[in-house]
Amino acid sequence: MTNSPWWRDAVVYEIYVRSFADASGDGVGDLQGIRSRLPYLAALGVDAVWLTPFQPSPMADGGYDVADYRDVDPLFGTLADFDALVAAAHELGLRVMVDIVPNHSSSAHRWFQAALAAPPGDPARDRYIFRDGDAPPNNWTSVFGGPAWTQVPDGQWYLHLFAPEQPDFNWRNPEVHEEFLDVLRFWLDRGVDGFRIDVAMGLYKNADLPDVPPAEEGFRSQSPIWSQPEVHEVYREWRKVLDSYPDDRAAVGEVWTDSTEDLARYVRPDELHQSFNFAWLEAPWSATAFRTVIDETLAAVPAPTWVLSNHDVVRHISRYGEGSLDPQAGPARGRAALMTMLALPGSAYLYQGEELGLPEVKDLPPEARQDPIFTRSGGEVTGRDGCRVPLPWSGTAEPFGFSPEGTRPWLPQPAAWATLTAAHQDGDRASTLSFYRRVLAVRRTLRETLPGTITWLGSSEDALIFARGELICAINCGEGPVPLPPYSEVLLSSGPYDPSVLPPDTAVWLRA
Numbered sequence: 001m002t003n004s005p006w007w008r009d010a011v012v013y014e015i016y017v018r019s020f021a022d023a024s025g026d027g028v029g030d031l032q033g034i035r036s037r038l039p040y041l042a043a044l045g046v047d048a049v050w051l052t053p054f055q056p057s058p059m060a061d062g063g064y065d066v067a068d069y070r071d072v073d074p075l076f077g078t079l080a081d082f083d084a085l086v087a088a089a090h091e092l093g094l095r096v097m098v099d100i101v102p103n104h105s106s107s108a109h110r111w112f113q114a115a116l117a118a119p120p121g122d123p124a125r126d127r128y129i130f131r132d133g134d135a136p137p138n139n140w141t142s143v144f145g146g147p148a149w150t151q152v153p154d155g156q157w158y159l160h161l162f163a164p165e166q167p168d169f170n171w172r173n174p175e176v177h178e179e180f181l182d183v184l185r186f187w188l189d190r191g192v193d194g195f196r197i198d199v200a201m202g203l204y205k206n207a208d209l210p211d212v213p214p215a216e217e218g219f220r221s222q223s224p225i226w227s228q229p230e231v232h233e234v235y236r237e238w239r240k241v242l243d244s245y246p247d248d249r250a251a252v253g254e255v256w257t258d259s260t261e262d263l264a265r266y267v268r269p270d271e272l273h274q275s276f277n278f279a280w281l282e283a284p285w286s287a288t289a290f291r292t293v294i295d296e297t298l299a300a301v302p303a304p305t306w307v308l309s310n311h312d313v314v315r316h317i318s319r320y321g322e323g324s325l326d327p328q329a330g331p332a333r334g335r336a337a338l339m340t341m342l343a344l345p346g347s348a349y350l351y352q353g354e355e356l357g358l359p360e361v362k363d364l365p366p367e368a369r370q371d372p373i374f375t376r377s378g379g380e381v382t383g384r385d386g387c388r389v390p391l392p393w394s395g396t397a398e399p400f401g402f403s404p405e406g407t408r409p410w411l412p413q414p415a416a417w418a419t420l421t422a423a424h425q426d427g428d429r430a431s432t433l434s435f436y437r438r439v440l441a442v443r444r445t446l447r448e449t450l451p452g453t454i455t456w457l458g459s460s461e462d463a464l465i466f467a468r469g470e471l472i473c474a475i476n477c478g479e480g481p482v483p484l485p486p487y488s489e490v491l492l493s494s495g496p497y498d499p500s501v502l503p504p505d506t507a508v509w510l511r512a
């Protein structure tokens, strides 16, 4: 509604910095590259961008191993490039959110280096989680595979819920709190509009570090590793800082959990503004599954978010296409899901390249892959490189305008992407890019008038039909046609439709 803060119904575009646009010609995306493509994003019709980490890092996990929270890695540019990027974005009416990684630092961070140089028991070790013992202190495993503990030469063990190069901070140490409050201010003072908080549910661990029963592994709300009650105090402190700045600075938490009630706790009025709602992204192509996600989310979460893809999961058109013999099923379902998600109250996060209809790249050569999940599992687990392949902008061959001609991007781009470049799709009304532009434009014209609630209209089990004010959204996840309710006008359709029936794998927006 008109007076609500920008983030409540914003469409935020995730820029995976390494793979968006490379201006320097080293094969890796950078801040100047992003700046050069901002007009494309403004024309796409998004409200904000979220930049994945670009701070100095040894890149053990694509930059989610931060060595210095107050600078820019030379690979991506300089602080001056960052300031210029923020200014140019604001000029175009785009807000900028940056990633904050508070669960762990890089092992190259000066604090961890000081901890290693100090003896056991020294205050320098207390900023991380070090323990004595002949064996690892408990049975916790790293999210990336293998044990979550690594032993240092003097015999102590330190905790890393991700790679060994990503030691976990000890949030029971007040210095860690002070440091991150200062880091937030550093970026807020540079004009950022908000933060995406990495592993937001992980900062505190149960103080006794008890074993996790093997059946209870994974991101669960009832776990000694995740979602400890103390973590909420951190976000209350952060909210005070955000609120002390003008212009609705906002924070969205990356909260993986098995409970919507748990998710809702992160967005209480004095905590984070939003938390990612991954339930839809985890749901199969099924009207029943989507309906459950929508009902549970709207019942529990006051400012919901919707996400189909990000840099950690298989791209959604490839997920939705699995098991179907029709190669067009995935893309068609992706368009229909997008329209459904964008018809719901709340804000949506898009992942770069979904507007081009990029599929997951499944055949990357092993020697090109860089995800620690792949390398640590000895190649057994494919990992996340397949959704991180640099964007195709123009041209008919690699580097497809991602890098200057003659440069090889850090991951190889499929030759078939020649027909998926932004330039190729621009001006083609039938392209995915044109479709995204249309959906976002119609949503903009409607959004101020739409209520924050939906009403389900009757439909078969295979379809979802709901009204939100005068907007009716219908999606058909089944195999046969579905009758449409009465309407006055078709506002948008994700594919060919009949005036009275909706074909499979299609969504429509109707005016009641």
Ligand code: NOJ
Pocket (backbone or CB within 6 Å): 061, 064, 065, 101, 162, 198, 199, 254, 311, 312
């Ligand atoms: C979540 C990020 O999205 C992912 O890419 C990263 O590997 C982990 N957090 C660890 O920081």
